[in-house]
Amino acid sequence: MTAEARAPAGVPPGGVPSRAAAVRSILGEVAKIAGVRGGLLIASDGFVIASTLPAEVAVDPLAALATTLGRELELGTGRLNRGSFSSAFFSADEGSVFLGPSPLGFVLVLTERGGELGTVRGEFRKALDTLHAAWRAGDHTGSKL
Amino acid sequence: MELLQRAERCRREGRFEEGAALVREALGREPRSTLAHLLAGYLHAALRDPQAAGDAFRAALALDPEHPRAMLGLARIALEGGDAGACRQLLERSLRVYPDFPEAHALLDAVGVAPGVSAPETPTAAPAMARLSLVPRPEGSRECFLMRPDGSLVFAHPATATREALGAHLARVVSLAGATLARAGLGPLRHGAVAANPGTTFVEADARLVLALTLPPEVPVAEGQRQATELWKRFVAAGAA
Numbered sequence: 001m002t003a004e005a006r007a008p009a010g011v012p013p014g015g016v017p018s019r020a021a022a023v024r025s026i027l028g029e030v031a032k033i034a035g036v037r038g039g040l041l042i043a044s045d046g047f048v049i050a051s052t053l054p055a056e057v058a059v060d061p062l063a064a065l066a067t068t069l070g071r072e073l074e075l076g077t078g079r080l081n082r083g084s085f086s087s088a089f090f091s092a093d094e095g096s097v098f099l100g101p102s103p104l105g106f107v108l109v110l111t112e113r114g115g116e117l118g119t120v121r122g123e124f125r126k127a128l129d130t131l132h133a134a135w136r137a138g139d140h141t142g143s144k145l
Numbered sequence: 146m147e148l149l150q151r152a153e154r155c156r157r158e159g160r161f162e163e164g165a166a167l168v169r170e171a172l173g174r175e176p177r178s179t180l181a182h183l184l185a186g187y188l189h190a191a192l193r194d195p196q197a198a199g200d201a202f203r204a205a206l207a208l209d210p211e212h213p214r215a216m217l218g219l220a221r222i223a224l225e226g227g228d229a230g231a232c233r234q235l236l237e238r239s240l241r242v243y244p245d246f247p248e249a250h251a252l253l254d255a256v257g258v259a260p261g262v263s264a265p266e267t268p269t270a271a272p273a274m275a276r277l278s279l280v281p282r283p284e285g286s287r288e289c290f291l292m293r294p295d296g297s298l299v300f301a302h303p304a305t306a307t308r309e310a311l312g313a314h315l316a317r318v319v320s321l322a323g324a325t326l327a328r329a330g331l332g333p334l335r336h337g338a339v340a341a342n343p344g345t346t347f348v349e350a351d352a353r354l355v356l357a358l359t360l361p362p363e364v365p366v367a368e369g370q371r372q373a374t375e376l377w378k379r380f381v382a383a384g385a386a
Contacts, residue, residue, distance in 0.1 A: 049158075079310075110329055
């Protein structure tokens, strides 16, 4: 499935943007930061809800790994009395991965080598906060999504 | 079927509880629907309820013992429970049925080197621990782990009862992070930082060693990363590699 196919238009026929659309919009804004290649919004079962990653990245296996990593961070910190995990980043020679929990699952952002990590980190944390606020603003059952 | 289509739409839109309610209704009408049990598994996993998700995936497998996606769902739950061996077996089983299963291949790459909950020390660990304990750690350090990529501890401070479980958790994190970076085409893991309430854990890694240093939350990330890199160099100079 293409990234486009995973990100259906967020404005329903009634014209009111849904909460899911707001969440996708936040991911879209993160993807515009200099040095960011794109991102994923992944449910905790590994399902890709939205993607802004370039077509050459195989999204499903990356999402499977990112979700498993996110769950390990969530469960490991909890089990070992290390509080709750709020965000993580991991870097390699060719770029970095940012990963954070969201009410829908996890958000992953990929950056290029040489990207301004401090800026991306700040914007990534803001995006996670906005996601949580957007979720709290909606109906807990999800019926306003 | 219409109920399941609506449930799948809910899943795509992140309305997991609503989707789970629709699947329950569908299963009430058709309890032997493999698809409904599978979708129930996905939705419970999305709701971070591994117990209910596991029950649903097992129900799907009871109806279709060769269902690779149900096996993948159970494999993930096994890994969450710290059972890397069961996870690996389920992934290998799913790949026998569906050899080109991308998610199963990706997870197997990570699980192939990820340890379980035990992290045995190497026979030479005790003298190494004593020597490395003399290496000065950054002021305010809360925890400091030096280990092999397989999770075996080289040095741990403080020496708590949970250090092996913590070492195994860190090794799983490092293994999964490395596999994620590799899948994204970025190369092997070099550095990392995991922020949690009590502090940020900074990671340094190469093919032979992993350092995890937890510093108080008020330490800026760039400074914490610098301190971790410096500590890494001191450990290597002290013979840790």
